[in-house]
Amino acid sequence: xxxxxxxxxxxxxxxxxxxxxxxxxxxxxxxxxxxxxxxxxxxxxxxxxxxxxxxxxxxxxxxxxxxxxxxxxxxxxxxxxxxxxxxxxxxxxxxxxxxxxxxxxxxxxxxxxxxxxxxxxxxxxxxxxxxxxxxxxxxxxxxxxxxxxxxxxxxxxxxxxxxxxxxxxxxxxxxxxxxxxxxxxxxxxxxxxxxxxxxxxxxxxxxxxxxxxxxxxxxxxxxxxxxxxxxxxxxxxxxxxxxxxxxxxxxx
Ligand code: ADP
Ligand code: MG
Ligand code: MG
Numbered sequence: 001x002x003x004x005x006x007x008x009x010x011x012x013x014x015x016x017x018x019x020x021x022x023x024x025x026x027x028x029x030x031x032x033x034x035x036x037x038x039x040x041x042x043x044x045x046x047x048x049x050x051x052x053x054x055x056x057x058x059x060x061x062x063x064x065x066x067x068x069x070x071x072x073x074x075x076x077x078x079x080x081x082x083x084x085x086x087x088x089x090x091x092x093x094x095x096x097x098x099x100x101x102x103x104x105x106x107x108x109x110x111x112x113x114x115x116x117x118x119x120x121x122x123x124x125x126x127x128x129x130x131x132x133x134x135x136x137x138x139x140x141x142x143x144x145x146x147x148x149x150x151x152x153x154x155x156x157x158x159x160x161x162x163x164x165x166x167x168x169x170x171x172x173x174x175x176x177x178x179x180x181x182x183x184x185x186x187x188x189x190x191x192x193x194x195x196x197x198x199x200x201x202x203x204x205x206x207x208x209x210x211x212x213x214x215x216x217x218x219x220x221x222x223x224x225x226x227x228x229x230x231x232x233x234x235x236x237x238x239x240x241x242x243x244x245x246x247x248x249x250x251x252x
Contacts, residue, residue: 002069002085002167004030004200009064011045011052022048024225025064028202030168030218035194035201037211037236040222041244046204049222050172053202054088055081068168083112085167089157089174096144101156102126104144105163112164129162132192134185150177158189161199168200169193175210187213208240223247 011023022045030036038046052059053066055078066073068084076084096104105126110116117125130139133155145153154174161169171190175183191214193199203214211233219235220227221244228247229235 001032001198002200003032004073004086004168004202005065005067006049006053007065007067009049009052009066010062011048012060012062013048013058014060019060021062022059022225023052026225026227028220028227030200030202032167032200033194033198034218035203035214035216036218036220037216038202038204038220038222039206039208039236039239040228041248042206044222045225046206046222047172048225050088050170050202050204053081053086053170054078079111082108082164082166083114087161087164087166087169089161089169089171095146097146099144100141101144102140105140105160108160108164112166126159126163129159129189132162133159133189135159151179151182154178154182154186155189158186158193161193162189165193165197166199168202170202170204172204173206174203175205175207183210184213190214208236211236221247 006026006028009023009026010021012019012021026049028036038049040046048059052061053073055076061074068086071084073081073084073086106117106122126140127137130137135155139152148156157174174186178186187210190201194201203210203216216233216236219231219233221229221235221239
Protein backbone atom coordinates (compact mmCIF):
# COMPACT_ATOMS: atom_id res chain seq x y z
CA UNK A 1 0.00 0.00 0.00
CA UNK A 2 1.20 3.50 -0.88
CA UNK A 3 0.27 6.93 0.43
CA UNK A 4 0.47 10.29 -1.29
CA UNK A 5 0.40 13.01 1.31
CA UNK A 6 -0.01 16.75 0.76
CA UNK A 7 0.51 18.96 3.81
CA UNK A 8 -0.21 22.69 4.09
CA UNK A 9 0.76 23.22 0.46
CA UNK A 10 1.18 26.85 -0.56
CA UNK A 11 1.82 27.71 -4.19
CA UNK A 12 2.13 31.00 -6.09
CA UNK A 13 2.86 32.08 -9.64
CA UNK A 14 4.59 35.13 -11.08
CA UNK A 15 2.31 37.34 -13.15
CA UNK A 16 2.69 40.77 -14.75
CA UNK A 17 1.06 42.18 -11.63
CA UNK A 18 3.55 40.45 -9.33
CA UNK A 19 3.43 37.29 -7.24
CA UNK A 20 -0.01 35.74 -7.02
CA UNK A 21 -0.72 33.20 -4.25
CA UNK A 22 -3.01 30.42 -5.54
CA UNK A 23 -2.86 27.46 -3.15
CA UNK A 24 -3.27 28.63 0.44
CA UNK A 25 -2.65 25.58 2.60
CA UNK A 26 -3.92 22.38 0.98
CA UNK A 27 -4.09 19.17 3.03
CA UNK A 28 -4.89 15.90 1.28
CA UNK A 29 -3.97 12.25 1.91
CA UNK A 30 -4.62 9.56 -0.69
CA UNK A 31 -3.92 5.87 -0.22
CA UNK A 32 -3.79 3.09 -2.80
CA UNK A 33 -7.20 2.02 -4.00
CA UNK A 34 -8.90 5.28 -3.04
CA UNK A 35 -10.60 7.58 -5.53
CA UNK A 36 -10.63 11.20 -4.43
CA UNK A 37 -12.72 13.66 -6.39
CA UNK A 38 -11.47 17.25 -6.23
CA UNK A 39 -14.36 19.49 -7.17
CA UNK A 40 -14.72 23.23 -7.24
CA UNK A 41 -15.54 26.37 -9.17
CA UNK A 42 -13.35 27.63 -12.00
CA UNK A 43 -10.24 29.40 -10.81
CA UNK A 44 -10.19 27.73 -7.38
CA UNK A 45 -6.74 26.23 -7.97
CA UNK A 46 -7.54 22.65 -9.00
CA UNK A 47 -5.23 22.63 -12.03
CA UNK A 48 -2.55 24.42 -10.02
CA UNK A 49 -2.60 21.49 -7.59
CA UNK A 50 -2.25 19.04 -10.50
CA UNK A 51 0.62 21.00 -12.10
CA UNK A 52 2.40 21.30 -8.76
CA UNK A 53 2.21 17.54 -8.19
CA UNK A 54 3.52 17.13 -11.75
CA UNK A 55 6.45 19.48 -11.08
CA UNK A 56 5.61 22.18 -13.61
CA UNK A 57 8.32 24.89 -13.28
CA UNK A 58 5.82 27.77 -13.47
CA UNK A 59 4.43 27.01 -10.01
CA UNK A 60 6.44 28.12 -6.98
CA UNK A 61 6.04 26.11 -3.81
CA UNK A 62 6.19 28.61 -0.95
CA UNK A 63 5.41 26.20 1.84
CA UNK A 64 4.21 22.75 2.78
CA UNK A 65 5.14 19.26 1.58
CA UNK A 66 4.18 16.54 -0.88
CA UNK A 67 5.43 13.07 -0.02
CA UNK A 68 4.98 9.63 -1.56
CA UNK A 69 5.50 6.93 1.06
CA UNK A 70 7.56 9.47 2.96
CA UNK A 71 9.76 10.41 -0.03
CA UNK A 72 9.94 14.14 -0.85
CA UNK A 73 8.13 14.51 -4.17
CA UNK A 74 8.94 18.23 -4.42
CA UNK A 75 12.66 17.38 -4.50
CA UNK A 76 12.14 15.02 -7.47
CA UNK A 77 12.51 15.96 -11.16
CA UNK A 78 9.50 15.41 -13.42
CA UNK A 79 11.01 12.11 -14.63
CA UNK A 80 11.72 10.95 -11.09
CA UNK A 81 8.10 11.61 -10.17
CA UNK A 82 6.94 9.39 -13.02
CA UNK A 83 9.37 6.63 -12.01
CA UNK A 84 8.18 6.92 -8.41
CA UNK A 85 4.70 6.02 -9.65
CA UNK A 86 2.93 9.35 -10.22
CA UNK A 87 0.91 9.80 -13.39
CA UNK A 88 -0.43 13.16 -14.47
CA UNK A 89 -3.00 13.64 -17.20
CA UNK A 90 -3.25 17.30 -18.02
CA UNK A 91 -6.18 19.48 -18.92
CA UNK A 92 -4.19 20.84 -21.89
CA UNK A 93 -1.87 18.09 -23.18
CA UNK A 94 1.06 19.17 -25.36
CA UNK A 95 1.80 18.10 -28.92
CA UNK A 96 5.02 16.19 -29.51
CA UNK A 97 5.89 16.72 -33.18
CA UNK A 98 7.63 13.81 -34.89
CA UNK A 99 6.98 11.31 -32.08
CA UNK A 100 4.40 8.62 -32.81
CA UNK A 101 2.04 7.27 -30.19
CA UNK A 102 3.68 3.82 -30.49
CA UNK A 103 7.17 5.22 -29.89
CA UNK A 104 6.01 7.52 -27.15
CA UNK A 105 4.33 4.70 -25.22
CA UNK A 106 7.31 2.37 -25.57
CA UNK A 107 9.78 5.07 -24.53
CA UNK A 108 7.65 6.04 -21.53
CA UNK A 109 7.28 2.40 -20.47
CA UNK A 110 11.03 1.84 -20.78
CA UNK A 111 11.82 4.98 -18.77
CA UNK A 112 9.43 4.05 -16.00
CA UNK A 113 10.29 0.35 -15.70
CA UNK A 114 14.03 0.85 -16.23
CA UNK A 115 14.03 -1.72 -19.06
CA UNK A 116 12.40 -2.03 -22.46
CA UNK A 117 9.25 -4.17 -22.63
CA UNK A 118 9.55 -7.41 -24.66
CA UNK A 119 8.54 -6.49 -28.21
CA UNK A 120 6.00 -9.26 -28.93
CA UNK A 121 4.10 -9.09 -25.66
CA UNK A 122 4.15 -5.33 -25.64
CA UNK A 123 2.56 -4.91 -29.07
CA UNK A 124 -0.17 -7.35 -28.07
CA UNK A 125 -0.81 -5.55 -24.78
CA UNK A 126 -0.98 -2.17 -26.51
CA UNK A 127 -3.45 -3.52 -29.08
CA UNK A 128 -5.67 -5.09 -26.42
CA UNK A 129 -5.88 -1.86 -24.48
CA UNK A 130 -6.54 0.15 -27.63
CA UNK A 131 -9.39 -2.22 -28.48
CA UNK A 132 -10.89 -1.79 -25.01
CA UNK A 133 -10.75 1.98 -25.44
CA UNK A 134 -12.30 1.64 -28.95
CA UNK A 135 -9.22 3.16 -30.58
CA UNK A 136 -8.43 2.44 -34.21
CA UNK A 137 -5.14 0.60 -34.86
CA UNK A 138 -3.96 3.43 -37.12
CA UNK A 139 -3.89 5.70 -34.09
CA UNK A 140 -0.52 4.37 -32.93
CA UNK A 141 1.19 5.73 -36.07
CA UNK A 142 0.04 9.29 -35.44
CA UNK A 143 2.15 11.97 -33.75
CA UNK A 144 1.34 12.53 -30.08
CA UNK A 145 -1.56 14.94 -29.66
CA UNK A 146 -1.11 16.40 -33.18
CA UNK A 147 -4.61 17.09 -34.45
CA UNK A 148 -6.13 14.81 -31.81
CA UNK A 149 -9.77 15.49 -31.07
CA UNK A 150 -10.74 16.03 -27.43
CA UNK A 151 -11.92 12.44 -27.17
CA UNK A 152 -8.73 11.07 -28.75
CA UNK A 153 -6.59 13.00 -26.28
CA UNK A 154 -8.48 11.57 -23.34
CA UNK A 155 -8.38 8.01 -24.70
CA UNK A 156 -4.63 8.39 -25.25
CA UNK A 157 -4.24 9.53 -21.63
CA UNK A 158 -6.14 6.53 -20.33
CA UNK A 159 -4.17 4.23 -22.65
CA UNK A 160 -1.00 5.56 -21.01
CA UNK A 161 -2.54 5.09 -17.58
CA UNK A 162 -3.35 1.44 -18.27
CA UNK A 163 0.01 0.64 -19.86
CA UNK A 164 2.31 2.49 -17.46
CA UNK A 165 0.61 1.17 -14.30
CA UNK A 166 1.37 4.07 -11.93
CA UNK A 167 0.59 3.99 -8.21
CA UNK A 168 -1.27 7.31 -8.28
CA UNK A 169 -2.98 9.12 -11.14
CA UNK A 170 -3.97 12.77 -11.21
CA UNK A 171 -6.66 13.27 -13.85
CA UNK A 172 -7.43 16.94 -14.52
CA UNK A 173 -10.81 17.47 -16.18
CA UNK A 174 -10.63 14.14 -17.97
CA UNK A 175 -14.37 14.55 -18.53
CA UNK A 176 -14.24 17.90 -20.30
CA UNK A 177 -15.43 17.89 -23.88
CA UNK A 178 -16.42 14.20 -23.94
CA UNK A 179 -19.75 12.95 -25.22
CA UNK A 180 -21.49 10.33 -23.08
CA UNK A 181 -20.12 7.35 -25.05
CA UNK A 182 -16.52 8.56 -24.81
CA UNK A 183 -17.02 9.43 -21.15
CA UNK A 184 -18.14 5.85 -20.44
CA UNK A 185 -15.18 4.33 -22.32
CA UNK A 186 -12.68 6.59 -20.57
CA UNK A 187 -14.29 5.93 -17.17
CA UNK A 188 -14.17 2.16 -17.76
CA UNK A 189 -10.43 2.50 -18.41
CA UNK A 190 -9.90 4.36 -15.14
CA UNK A 191 -12.00 1.77 -13.30
CA UNK A 192 -9.99 -1.10 -14.86
CA UNK A 193 -6.71 0.53 -13.78
CA UNK A 194 -8.17 1.00 -10.31
CA UNK A 195 -9.36 -2.59 -10.01
CA UNK A 196 -6.36 -4.37 -11.54
CA UNK A 197 -3.57 -2.41 -9.88
CA UNK A 198 -5.08 -0.81 -6.77
CA UNK A 199 -4.47 2.59 -8.33
CA UNK A 200 -5.07 5.67 -6.19
CA UNK A 201 -6.87 8.39 -8.14
CA UNK A 202 -7.13 12.16 -7.77
CA UNK A 203 -9.99 12.99 -10.07
CA UNK A 204 -10.22 16.72 -10.67
CA UNK A 205 -13.51 17.90 -12.10
CA UNK A 206 -15.79 20.90 -12.21
CA UNK A 207 -18.87 18.80 -13.00
CA UNK A 208 -20.44 15.82 -11.23
CA UNK A 209 -21.25 13.95 -14.47
CA UNK A 210 -18.14 11.71 -14.50
CA UNK A 211 -18.90 10.63 -10.92
CA UNK A 212 -21.80 8.57 -12.23
CA UNK A 213 -19.23 6.31 -13.91
CA UNK A 214 -16.28 6.58 -11.54
CA UNK A 215 -17.38 6.19 -7.93
CA UNK A 216 -15.32 8.37 -5.59
CA UNK A 217 -14.46 7.13 -2.10
CA UNK A 218 -13.76 10.71 -0.98
CA UNK A 219 -14.95 14.12 -2.21
CA UNK A 220 -13.14 17.41 -1.54
CA UNK A 221 -14.55 20.80 -2.44
CA UNK A 222 -11.87 23.25 -3.45
CA UNK A 223 -12.58 26.96 -3.02
CA UNK A 224 -10.10 29.82 -3.28
CA UNK A 225 -7.00 27.64 -3.02
CA UNK A 226 -8.12 25.53 -0.07
CA UNK A 227 -10.22 22.49 0.72
CA UNK A 228 -13.48 24.05 1.93
CA UNK A 229 -15.40 20.85 2.65
CA UNK A 230 -14.85 17.09 2.59
CA UNK A 231 -17.12 14.10 2.57
CA UNK A 232 -18.12 10.94 0.77
CA UNK A 233 -20.02 10.62 -2.48
CA UNK A 234 -23.13 12.14 -0.93
CA UNK A 235 -21.27 15.45 -1.07
CA UNK A 236 -20.99 15.10 -4.86
CA UNK A 237 -24.73 14.45 -5.07
CA UNK A 238 -25.33 17.57 -3.05
CA UNK A 239 -23.09 19.62 -5.37
CA UNK A 240 -25.00 18.27 -8.35
CA UNK A 241 -28.18 19.73 -6.85
CA UNK A 242 -26.85 22.92 -5.32
CA UNK A 243 -23.73 23.89 -7.29
CA UNK A 244 -20.96 25.94 -5.69
CA UNK A 245 -22.95 29.07 -4.80
CA UNK A 246 -23.03 28.26 -1.11
CA UNK A 247 -19.22 28.34 -0.90
CA UNK A 248 -18.86 31.45 -3.02
CA UNK A 249 -21.37 33.45 -0.96
CA UNK A 250 -19.68 32.38 2.26
CA UNK A 251 -16.36 33.59 0.88
CA UNK A 252 -17.56 37.05 -0.23
P1 ADP B 1 -9.01 25.71 -11.72
O1 ADP B 1 -8.27 24.58 -12.34
O2 ADP B 1 -9.67 25.37 -10.43
O3 ADP B 1 -9.95 26.36 -12.67
P2 ADP B 1 -6.46 27.10 -11.80
O4 ADP B 1 -5.49 26.36 -10.94
O5 ADP B 1 -6.37 26.90 -13.26
O6 ADP B 1 -7.94 26.83 -11.28
O7 ADP B 1 -6.29 28.66 -11.51
C1 ADP B 1 -6.32 29.21 -10.21
C2 ADP B 1 -6.04 30.70 -10.28
O8 ADP B 1 -4.70 30.91 -10.67
C3 ADP B 1 -6.89 31.43 -11.30
O9 ADP B 1 -7.18 32.71 -10.78
C4 ADP B 1 -6.00 31.52 -12.51
O10 ADP B 1 -6.31 32.63 -13.29
C5 ADP B 1 -4.63 31.63 -11.87
N1 ADP B 1 -3.59 31.01 -12.71
C6 ADP B 1 -3.30 29.69 -12.76
N2 ADP B 1 -2.29 29.46 -13.62
C7 ADP B 1 -1.95 30.67 -14.11
C8 ADP B 1 -0.97 31.11 -15.04
N3 ADP B 1 -0.13 30.25 -15.62
N4 ADP B 1 -0.91 32.44 -15.31
C9 ADP B 1 -1.76 33.31 -14.71
N5 ADP B 1 -2.69 32.96 -13.82
C10 ADP B 1 -2.80 31.66 -13.52
MG1 MG C 1 -9.94 26.29 -15.02
MG1 MG D 1 -8.44 23.59 -14.12
